[in-house]
Amino acid sequence: MKYGYARVSSEEQSLDIQTDALNRYGCDLVRGEKISGTSRQGRKELENLLDFVRAGDSLVITRIDRLARSIGDLQDIIKILEDKKVSLICTEQPIDTSNAMGKAFLNMLGVFAQFETELRKERQLEGIAKAKKDGVYQGRKPDMERIAEVFNLKHQGVSNTEISQRLGLSRSYVWKVLKRQGELFAS
Structure with missing residues (x-):
């Protein structure tokens, strides 16, 4: 069986593009959720899929950043899938963990996803520091x-x-x- 997983970071975003792509790929079931990918915490649909998949199944995603935004979470998810003898397939990137090339590419993309997250955090902190310096950012109002x-x-x-x-x-x-x-x- 092929199980699709779609994720967007906020309620305002749409899962439609991902779910359409996963259905076109031939997924038997597609689950989606609107929650940040920086952690596995609170991602009930992903946890349900990880619990449900069995040997010989495939977990299908559109892009690796839909599954995980940190290399640690990605490695944990991959370990769960490997232990269950479930392959991970990415429709928009050459990832298929049933072969060595797919596994290598997966690890490279995971590093880049985490790098992107770290850069975003740095830019945010720089922006806050500048706003504080300019007197624009005052922090939360006292209660x-x-x-x-x-x-x-x-x-x-x-x-x-x-x-x-x-x-x-x-x-x-x-x-x-x-x-x-x-x-x-x-x-």
Whole structure:
């Protein structure tokens, strides 16, 4: 059996192009989902397919980046498929893990997919740094209700660790809020 898997990163995007291509390729069943590919976490349709495929089946995708965006996730998925004796086929790239050339090409494309993800993260961080420098990016607005809760508990003699646990906040956030209070009263 041939099982198709389609994925896009957001709800606004359409799976139609991928599902059409997978149906044309002859997939017996096509599953799709709208979720980021940077992690396997939360990708229920992919997990269902990985659980369901059996020896001799093929998992078919249009491009390798539809399956995984990190080399670690890609290798994990490939290992699962290999253990089950299931081949991976890519319709738009020369990947068919039933042969050595397909496996080699798959690994190269996985490295490039992860490289692209890392470059995107770097560009995002550079953009945020520039926006902060220009005074455009201020970060999230303070939650005055939460800050008041922190102050109230502190005035009751509750420890910073206990405050963080009660309010579901990180200890560093509690310290930051209390430090700012000290700076306000010092000036």
